[in-house]
Amino acid sequence: MSTLQRFKVVMHDEDAPALTLGTVAVDEQGQLSILDTALAEDDRLQTVVDELNAEQALHQEAAPPPGAPRFGVYTRPVARGTPGFLAALREHLRRYHDIELQDA
Secondary structure, three states: OOOOEEEEEEEEEOOEEEEEEEEEEEOOOOOEEEEEEOHHHHHHHHHHHHHHHOOOEEEEEEOOOOOOOOOOOEEEEEEOOOOOHHHHHHHHHHHHHOEEEEEO
16 A cells, blocks of 8 residues: 655745645655646646656765865765655755645
């Protein structure tokens, strides 16, 4: 039996009020599916969902390895379906798309 988590998708813009794009479900492999959309935002949400569903892993910031140069930025891959993928997905959406997944 598949377990789905449901989230309200909210886009944040510093120059405008938060905008609800719709609602998505995330399965245990981290695949997103759109449950409903704000009609005017359908294409925007579909584009983001398609982009993220095509990724096999996301990169999350990580501590530098021992002896690494100062001020470097380090990441670690988080594979789809592994513990931590949902957290990496939420971080990716927030950082690169200004989108927040809120519990629905």
